[in-house]
Amino acid sequence: MNNDGFDQFKGSSDYVTSEPLRNAVNVSIALGRPLLIRGEPGTGKTLLAHSIAHGLRKKLIIWNIKSTTKAQEGLYVYDTVQRLNDSRFGDRDVSDIKQYIKLGKLGQAFASPEQVVLLIDEIDKADIEFPNDLLNELDEMSFYIPETNETITAIHWPIAVITSNAEKELPDAFLRRCIFHYIEFPDANLMEEIVRVHFPDIKNSLLHEALKAFYSLREIDEFRKKPSTSELIDWIRALIAGGVAHEKISSEIPFIGTLLKKETDYDYFVNNHMTRIGDTFFTRWRR
Amino acid sequence: MAKIDMFTDFFYTLRKRKVPVSTTEWMTLMEALAKGCISNLDEFYYLARAILVKSEAYYDHYDVAFQEYFKGIEAPAEISEQILEWLKGPLNRMTLTEEEQALLDRMDFEELIKEFEKRLKEQTEQHNGGGYWIGRGGTSPFGHSGYHPAGIRIGGESRGRHAIQIAQERRFRNYRSDLTLDVRQIKMALRGLRELSRIGPEDELDLEETIDATAKNAGEIELMWTRSRKNAVKVLLLMDVGGSMEPFALLCSQLFSAAHSSSHFKDFQYFYFHNCIYDNLYQDIERQEAISTDYLLRTMEPDYKLLLVGDARMSPWELMERYGAINYYERNETPGIVWLKRITEHFTHSVWLNPDNPSIWPHPTVQMIGKLFPMFELTLDGLGQAVKKLIVKK
Numbered sequence: 001m002n003n004d005g006f007d008q009f010k011g012s013s014d015y016v017t018s019e020p021l022r023n024a025v026n027v028s029i030a031l032g033r034p035l036l037i038r039g040e041p042g043t044g045k046t047l048l049a050h051s052i053a054h055g056l057r058k059k060l061i062i063w064n065i066k067s068t069t070k071a072q073e074g075l076y077v078y079d080t081v082q083r084l085n086d087s088r089f090g091d092r093d094v095s096d097i098k099q100y101i102k103l104g105k106l107g108q109a110f111a112s113p114e115q116v117v118l119l120i121d122e123i124d125k126a127d128i129e130f131p132n133d134l135l136n137e138l139d140e141m142s143f144y145i146p147e148t149n150e151t152i153t154a155i156h157w158p159i160a161v162i163t164s165n166a167e168k169e170l171p172d173a174f175l176r177r178c179i180f181h182y183i184e185f186p187d188a189n190l191m192e193e194i195v196r197v198h199f200p201d202i203k204n205s206l207l208h209e210a211l212k213a214f215y216s217l218r219e220i221d222e223f224r225k226k227p228s229t230s231e232l233i234d235w236i237r238a239l240i241a242g243g244v245a246h247e248k249i250s251s252e253i254p255f256i257g258t259l260l261k262k263e264t265d266y267d268y269f270v271n272n273h274m275t276r277i278g279d280t281f282f283t284r285w286r287r
Numbered sequence: 288m289a290k291i292d293m294f295t296d297f298f299y300t301l302r303k304r305k306v307p308v309s310t311t312e313w314m315t316l317m318e319a320l321a322k323g324c325i326s327n328l329d330e331f332y333y334l335a336r337a338i339l340v341k342s343e344a345y346y347d348h349y350d351v352a353f354q355e356y357f358k359g360i361e362a363p364a365e366i367s368e369q370i371l372e373w374l375k376g377p378l379n380r381m382t383l384t385e386e387e388q389a390l391l392d393r394m395d396f397e398e399l400i401k402e403f404e405k406r407l408k409e410q411t412e413q414h415n416g417g418g419y420w421i422g423r424g425g426t427s428p429f430g431h432s433g434y435h436p437a438g439i440r441i442g443g444e445s446r447g448r449h450a451i452q453i454a455q456e457r458r459f460r461n462y463r464s465d466l467t468l469d470v471r472q473i474k475m476a477l478r479g480l481r482e483l484s485r486i487g488p489e490d491e492l493d494l495e496e497t498i499d500a501t502a503k504n505a506g507e508i509e510l511m512w513t514r515s516r517k518n519a520v521k522v523l524l525l526m527d528v529g530g531s532m533e534p535f536a537l538l539c540s541q542l543f544s545a546a547h548s549s550s551h552f553k554d555f556q557y558f559y560f561h562n563c564i565y566d567n568l569y570q571d572i573e574r575q576e577a578i579s580t581d582y583l584l585r586t587m588e589p590d591y592k593l594l595l596v597g598d599a600r601m602s603p604w605e606l607m608e609r610y611g612a613i614n615y616y617e618r619n620e621t622p623g624i625v626w627l628k629r630i631t632e633h634f635t636h637s638v639w640l641n642p643d644n645p646s647i648w649p650h651p652t653v654q655m656i657g658k659l660f661p662m663f664e665l666t667l668d669g670l671g672q673a674v675k676k677l678i679v680k681k
Contacts, residue, residue: 023330024337031319038343080498088506175341176311182343 015051024181034160039183042228049119063105071133074106115156131174304352473545479674485514527597563623593637
């Protein structure tokens with residue numbers, strides 16, 4: 001990337017990125033296209049938007065998508081019930097419709113006087129048609145409000161980051177307009193960097209033992225939910241707080257509950273990979 | 288423009304390798320190239336991937352195509368500028384060993400670059416078309432790890448991963464949707480099994496209607512309710528277990544757990560059989576709890592979506608003959624094929640998922656069963672097609 005014509009994302013101090021990801025971000029900013037981010041849970045999809053906002057010193061607007069979210073809500077909501085209520089009891093002038101139009105997150109991002117970072121989080125949670133309903137607005141970066149005969153046009157095109165867990169296939173027409181990046185699960189080297197961001201003073205011996213145990217656990221395919229980055233961070237926090245000696249980490253896996261969140265996974269692991277001696281569990285799976 | 292034309296073949300290489308690239312995306316890539324977003328092949332690799340490929344399932348196809356197209360490409364000149372930049376930084380020089388420092392001090396930059404490029408070329412030739420002028424782990428042109436672009440980390444943290452090398456690693460092979468399945472992916476595929484309809488109690492506020500009614504009521508608020516939309520799909524899963532299905536046990540259990548934990552079906556029923564369906568089906572894998580197939584057909588509504596899983600591979604008599612059941616004590620009065628026929632006639636929508644590779648489907652019983660049920664391979668793609676077949680309106 002050697003283009004000086006636009007803001008360049010270089011990562012931020014609290015978020016470790018790979019070069020391909022940084023490139024994808026910069027391409028999306030340069031072309032003014034939404035960046036679609038996919039990846040396993042816990043690979044920092046949502047945090048990316050925070051990091052972009054922080055790194056480029058821009059305001060972040062977050063639109064959390066739920067299964068009931070409608071595309072229209074992102075543009076604006078016409079609060080008809082309030083107006084209806086005011087028409088009966090209120091002392092407001094109900095003929096002024098403008099005061100009942102509330103801009104949604106997308107609308108706010110368009111109307112903002114300076115460029116913002118817009119995070120559309122977990123877009124796949126919504127109805128199958130949801131992304132298609134936003135196509136036109138994301139293409140033209142404007143929308144029309146018939147109630148007030150107004151058109152909201154983006155003053156500065158927002159830097160749009162969209163995350164998805166790929167629970168549903170996103171429509172092709174939508175995908176064609178996006179820049180796509182799949183965040184791989186970090187390898188041990190990158191993970192080391194990530195952990196060091198959270199625990200700058202961590203001892204090498206502890207970090208390496210913890211990572212070794214963590215990646216061996218991830219190799220067990222029978223788990224319903226494999227431990228991810230956030231679980232690792234929690235676990236290391238627990239290990240440090242508990243003052244666990246590093247040589248005990250892979251033999252006993254203390255605080256295993258922070259890594260395996262599902263009861264079935266926990267049971268599976270304890271039954272198949274651990275031997276109980278006295279009151280302590282020892283792993284049988286050391287390779 | 289010449290630069291841009293050069294890439295058009297790449298577009299067709301991608302299409303040939305089944306990466307679903309559209310012209311829209313291609314134009315976007317051209318726009319990005321015109322803006323000068325890239326300076327070397329590594330960046331091109333990621334730039335083109337970010338713009339052209341929209342699912343990790345196609346990353347592997349992309350890698351294959353990229354490899355094919357760029358195999359003969361040699362080190363672009365831009366790299367020397369980067370090396371120059373890098374060498375200018377005093378901190379970077381400190382990471383070199385003493386020997387390298389000494390070598391560096393003996394040459395001026397020009398010389399160094401020339402030497403560098405020369406040796407890179409040698410390397411390319413020696414390594415028989417490898418063309419990986421940034422090698423990782425060992426093959427340094429200077430005989431020292433530090434000098435090599437991999438060692439000196441040109442371009443930040445790229446760790447010297449040359450684009451073609453990355454492509455050749457094909458790390459995304461496991462993400463190909465025609466190869467692997469896991470519970471989550473199966474669940475996604477099964478999500479396609481939905482037919483939304485308004486059923487159940489009227490428990491959802493219908494805002495539009497409420498406003499209309501209230502307006503008609505001269506502003507006196509009148510609440511209107513509607514039924515909420517729910518998935519009406521019911522699923523019946525019949526699975527072949529044991530014997531020749533043993534190698535697919537994990538795959539089948541993944542399919543089962545995906546279907547079982549998919550909460551969006553109105554109803555989910557499952558039974559097991561061995562080899563072929565005869566007079567009885569079983570509620571457990573050990574085949575202890577039997578339920579008569581006849582009873583099942585009498586009690587289950589025909590609108591259950593039927594998924595049969597099995598390799599459909601058996602001796603012809605096991606399918607065609609009375610008493611043909613592989614288990615001698617089963618003593619089936621009715622041949623398996625008749626049962627299968629009754630089943631396919633009873634249910635309006637049914638599919639057969641075969642875990643075997645289609646290349647070995649030409650087998651008498653597989654063919655016969657394939658005539659009764661639309662047969663799909665038990666992969667993500669096959670499952671997707673099967674799901675589409677199941678929700679077709681009849």
